[in-house]
Amino acid sequence: MKVSFDQYKELYTQYISPQRAKVIFLLILLLSGISLQLISPQILRHYIDAAGTSGGLEILKVAALLYIGLTIVNQIIQIFETYIGESVAWTATNALRQVLTLHCLKLDTSFHQQHSSGEMIERIDGDVTNLANFFSRFVIQVLGNILLIFGVVFILIIENIWVGLCFAVFTVLALFTLNRIREYATPFWVIARQASAKFFGFLGERLTAVEEIRTNQATSYVMRKLHENMSNLLIKERKAYVRARALWPATILVFAVGYALVFILGSYLMTNELISMGTLFLMFYYMDILRAPLENITLQMEDFQKASASIQRIQELMSMKTNIEEENKATLSEEALAVEFNNVTFSYDKNSSILNNLSFTLEAGKTLGLLGRTGSGKTTITRLLLRLQEAGSGNLYIGGHDIRHIPLADLREHVSIVTQDVRLFSATVRDNITMFDSSASDENIVKTLEEIGLGDWFKGLPEGLYTEISPTQNGLSAGQVQLLAFARVFLKNPGLVILDEASSRLDPGTEKLVDKAMKKLFKGRTAIIIAHRLQTVQKVDEIMILEDGNIVEYGKPENLEQDQHSRFAQLKRAGLKEVIA
Numbered sequence: 001m002k003v004s005f006d007q008y009k010e011l012y013t014q015y016i017s018p019q020r021a022k023v024i025f026l027l028i029l030l031l032s033g034i035s036l037q038l039i040s041p042q043i044l045r046h047y048i049d050a051a052g053t054s055g056g057l058e059i060l061k062v063a064a065l066l067y068i069g070l071t072i073v074n075q076i077i078q079i080f081e082t083y084i085g086e087s088v089a090w091t092a093t094n095a096l097r098q099v100l101t102l103h104c105l106k107l108d109t110s111f112h113q114q115h116s117s118g119e120m121i122e123r124i125d126g127d128v129t130n131l132a133n134f135f136s137r138f139v140i141q142v143l144g145n146i147l148l149i150f151g152v153v154f155i156l157i158i159e160n161i162w163v164g165l166c167f168a169v170f171t172v173l174a175l176f177t178l179n180r181i182r183e184y185a186t187p188f189w190v191i192a193r194q195a196s197a198k199f200f201g202f203l204g205e206r207l208t209a210v211e212e213i214r215t216n217q218a219t220s221y222v223m224r225k226l227h228e229n230m231s232n233l234l235i236k237e238r239k240a241y242v243r244a245r246a247l248w249p250a251t252i253l254v255f256a257v258g259y260a261l262v263f264i265l266g267s268y269l270m271t272n273e274l275i276s277m278g279t280l281f282l283m284f285y286y287m288d289i290l291r292a293p294l295e296n297i298t299l300q301m302e303d304f305q306k307a308s309a310s311i312q313r314i315q316e317l318m319s320m321k322t323n324i325e326e327e328n329k330a331t332l333s334e335e336a337l338a339v340e341f342n343n344v345t346f347s348y349d350k351n352s353s354i355l356n357n358l359s360f361t362l363e364a365g366k367t368l369g370l371l372g373r374t375g376s377g378k379t380t381i382t383r384l385l386l387r388l389q390e391a392g393s394g395n396l397y398i399g400g401h402d403i404r405h406i407p408l409a410d411l412r413e414h415v416s417i418v419t420q421d422v423r424l425f426s427a428t429v430r431d432n433i434t435m436f437d438s439s440a441s442d443e444n445i446v447k448t449l450e451e452i453g454l455g456d457w458f459k460g461l462p463e464g465l466y467t468e469i470s471p472t473q474n475g476l477s478a479g480q481v482q483l484l485a486f487a488r489v490f491l492k493n494p495g496l497v498i499l500d501e502a503s504s505r506l507d508p509g510t511e512k513l514v515d516k517a518m519k520k521l522f523k524g525r526t527a528i529i530i531a532h533r534l535q536t537v538q539k540v541d542e543i544m545i546l547e548d549g550n551i552v553e554y555g556k557p558e559n560l561e562q563d564q565h566s567r568f569a570q571l572k573r574a575g576l577k578e579v580i581a
């Protein structure tokens with residue numbers, strides 16, 4: 001996917017146009033800097049020419065002071081230019097990061113399952129960071145440097161046409177040579193960056209699995225792999241650095257040729273009294289000035305290449321669309337919500353069908369126990385109910401409304417899920433419970449914590465609700481973390497609760513607390529529980545058993561149990577845990 005001119009323009013329009021005033025100021029600073037760079041040598045020329053004449057002391061003093069003054073002003077301009085350039089870059093890249101993050105958050109669950117968090121960080125931050133210079137400086141710098149080169153050549157043509165033409169030819173040849181050398185190094189940088197991404201991916205993945213590595217005695221394997229990755233990175237980076245360094249001696253060589261040209265041409269013109277000593281110095285100085293824009297354009301071209309690669313990746317990400325479309329035709333009530341599946345089918349990849357013509361109705365206020373072997377489609381059903389995935393065909397109704405007619409925010413306000421894998425955030429206890437909603441009252445939160453059995457834990461918190469906790473340091477057991485997730489649901493007060501019931505990992509004390517909290521949670525609400533324990537299934541109103549995406553049994557537990565040939569009765573006889581594990 002090549003990036004077209006229109007796409008570059010679109011990026012500038014979207015992220016730079018809102019900062020027009022800053023960009024104009026940046027342009028003014030740049031033009032002022034260029035003008036000062038062009039004027040300074042003229043002062044020096046007068047200085048040198050005046051030094052050879054009698055009574056030139058006054059001129060010398062003025063020229064010296066003027067030169068120092070201009071140099072200071074130029075430095076101040078550089079500081080402002082850097083500051084504003086950074087500000088433009090950060091504002092634009094932060095806006096792009098926000099757009100990308102929001103876009104990713106809206107994508108289907110399958111997208112997030114296929115892309116690791118490391119990859120997402122690289123895409124949302126790494127690629128966008130590569131655009132910082134492109135946003136803030138690329139156009140201005142390239143334009144500015146071309147202008148500076150033109151300025152130098154123009155002034156020299158006025159001084160002496162042959163000198164000006166020689167400079168013009170030299171500039172074109174130097175630019176061509178430096179760019180060829182840069183192109184020689186660029187592919188090696190791409191390889192080095194890939195090695196770096198691989199290294200960090202490896203490190204990230206292993207660090208998140210420390211326990212598994214230690215308990216399975218895989219430490220030496222990990223260390224060996226780490227060493228391999230580091231060696232690979234070293235080799236690739238060394239190659240890239242050595243080649244990139246070639247640009248430096250090449251620049252020195254190119255400019256040595258340039259200076260030689262100035263001296264040969266200058267001494268010829270001077271000996272023939274066509275130019276003064278000051279003008280010879282002027283030529284020398286302008287050759288020196290040319291170095292910065294030539295190097296700068298070369299570097300900008302390299303950066304542009306990097307930016308283009310990143311833009312391609314960003315566009316690739318943005319082109320991934322969710323097929324979930326929002327409509328605003330219905331709103332859910334605050335009551336318990338009925339659930340109806342009408343011939344619902346679903347597949348993740350169109351090849352294999354995961355749910356086949358599912359049809360069932362769960363009345364408002366009832367509890368459904370969902371059973372099935374691993375991979376039978378239980379979690380997929382919950383994803384459809386929250387519209388994290390869109391059903392392929394058929395209709396799904398919540399609270400009597402077609403799920404496609406309910407705005408996503410309203411749906412997720414009224415349908416809550418508690419999974420076994422509850423995530424806590426590095427934030428206060430309050431934020432972890434309210435999910436950063438500042439409108440919930442502290443009293444209500446504390447009351448909820450007490451109700452669900454976390455009162456004692458709460459009393460031990462040094463700063464109460466404002467105690468900072470983190471995913472790893474929260475002083476909570478697995479069961480208590482589940483209870484905290486229940487607290488989140490209580491505060492939201494949804495009409496439908498989906499629960500991936502905690503398995504037998506819980507200790508008996510916490511299990512009791514969880515059971516009590518569950519009972520409270522289901523009161524006045526519709527609930528779907530992915531059941532892992534026999535005990536839970538006895539308390540539900542309906543049972544559904546899934547097998548390969550098909551409902552093989554649906555009914556009241558007591559009815560199913562009476563039929564000795566039913567799968568439910570068999571499950572109970574065999575002991576639920578073994579059968580569905």
Ligand SMILES: Nc1ncnc2c1ncn2[C@@H]1O[C@H](COP(=O)(O)OP(=O)(O)OP(=O)(O)O)[C@@H](O)[C@H]1O
Binds near residue numbers: 109374375
């Ligand atoms: N993002 C995905 N892309 C492709 N296939 C998927 C994806 N997520 C799940 N599946 C497949 O869909 C099927 C049903 O998965 P699902 O997670 O719904 O089963 P489950 O009954 O909840 O299993 P478990 O009890 O192990 O959680 C499985 O075969 C699984 O491999």
